[in-house]
Amino acid sequence: MAKVTVPDYGTFEVSEGTKLTLALEDNDVHILHRCGGKAKCTTCRVEVLDGEFGELTDIEKEAFKRKGVEENLRLSCQVRVNGDCQVKPTMTVESSGLDDPGPRPEK
Template identity: 70%
Template structure:
């Protein structure tokens, strides 16, 4: 199982193929996902410090273009864990923003 590291939190293992947003949330990281994982709000975006999720998806490209955002980030609702260990940093969390995380994304 791949290991996920988030600065300020303990590393954890999660099953290969799991959406990153769900792995983060299930391990106590209060990442936002205001649109429920539909790539509309971009609140689940993360910086990837180590590891690779492959090329940006078309959905991510469109979301970043629509929001005028840098496409060096990834949407944790759109990427899945591979065999590779990763180190990611959420751009927005419920604790920092004061917002409700939003509906839980589907698997």
């Protein structure tokens, strides 16, 4: 099990290999994922405060280039928890004023 820490939300344990978006959502962090985890909308981006998720994937690079997103962020729908980490979601249901986060991403 890995520990995921989210400022203002706390720390929770998840199975290693879990998609970060699902780890957050399943622990009441209402991160947006408007495209359902397909790396199209970039609303699930997080700032990685601690931990390692490897190099940016080609899908992330393309999405960030297309949307003009800073490359120091990660798309939580494209990375998996592989150890303890601390992340800060940039867009949540609460901060956006939307009613729901979007379609649940696939595992």
